[in-house]
Amino acid sequence: MTTRARVLFVDDDERILRSLTLLFRSRYDVTSTVDAQEALEKLRHGQFHVLVSDQRMPAMTGVELLREAREIAPDTVRMLLTGYSDLAAIVGSINEGEIFRFINKPWDVGNLQATLQQAVEIACTTSAPKADGIIDITEKTLARLAVLDTEGGLHRLLLQGSYDASQLRHYTSVKQLLEGLQHAPPAVLVTDVTTAEGDISDLVKGLKREHPEMLTLVVTAFQDAKLLTELINEAQVYRVLPRTASATLLRSAVEAAFTRHALLQRLPSLTRRYTVDTPSRTANAGISAQLGGYLQRLRARQNSLA
Structure with a gap:
């Protein structure tokens, strides 16, 4: 049996997490959490191929999460969910998170599916060293x-x-x-x-x-x-x-x-x-x-x- 790729979703809105889980659980091994710190712990103790995070969360922004995730789990491909108006998030996701894709809310389901599939394929075939x-x-x-x-x-x-x-x-x-x-x-x-x-x-x-x-x-x-x-x-x-x-x-x-x-x-x-x-x-x-x-x-x- 082929091991399915692991995807971690982080969003403080549980409704969004449920929607993402329902959308992708038939294809990937999906884990979700409303807590950014919990997400970091999961990254420290387990391998995830792709991390998809919301930007606007109460305790830690998505950019902050992705920046720490880059250090903890460089192999994990990072994606950020937010709106066009969030300029600080866009700039931070480039300079600090070095993300693979920026996904706008509300997302297009077909585009999100294709982008996540591409991210998974890249994560499964490449490995990023921790120390540049x-x-x-x-x-x-x-x-x-x-x-x-x-x-x-x-x-x-x-x-x-x-x-x-x-x-x-x-x-x-x-x-x-x-x-x-x-x-x-x-x-x-x-x-x-x-x-x-x-x-x-x-x-x-x-x-x-x-x-x-x-x-x-x-x-x-x-x-x-x-x-x-x-x-x-x-x-x-x-x-x-x-x-x-x-x-x-x-x-x-x-x-x-x-x-x-x-x-x-x-x-x-x-x-x-x-x-x-x-x-x-x-x-x-x-x-x-x-x-x-x-x-x-x-x-x-x-x-x-x-």
Whole structure:
């Protein structure tokens, strides 16, 4: 008899837990609790493939739970349930919880079933080590830091953070970045989600689909909750930072991204944990056209080398 995948649901509303249990108990081994601390204890003493948590709970938020769960049970794939309006939850789920998907309430049953099935499959076929810090970051990796910055502010901030020109590729347009990517994608890309060319979220999404090992740090004004949700589900951005971020904060995020990239290089199967959804919309037709041209050239080059 095949062992069923184990899924843990956490929500302070027992009605929601009953609904989720009824929906999934025929397919998975379902455990549920209204208590976030109890959920952490369950994670400490048992293996769960997927953890699905509500955000707004009285004693501990979903983001706080997922942050602790990441340390206790890194193999467990994490998902957060909440509404579009909860900007703090969205940002926290990226930066602290490193979640796989953000599910909006009220959820679409078909979408939730498909997303949970995908999360279970990934959890069953990949394993995330507890300590990223044991990974050595080489000078070669450090030299693969790229910034897309049309106005120069991010570039200057990175230089203030002790990176020198030899460690940093500075691109001033999407066209220039895509030309650079033809040779080798960077380990880490830093960009504002809005540049002089407009909304470039289509670019961020497309590059993640093509280069899952590349980690992107996005700077934004934190005003568009829908866009931030897309950056999780459709782009798996590694960190989201405010436009007022200091050089110290930016450097800390970059170093964390380098460490994770080194881990992905050592364990390529982990890139499955960065699987993204198909984009739900086109935000900028011009950017999408440039991305499409890049992908065509890349395919032609790959075919010529085959």
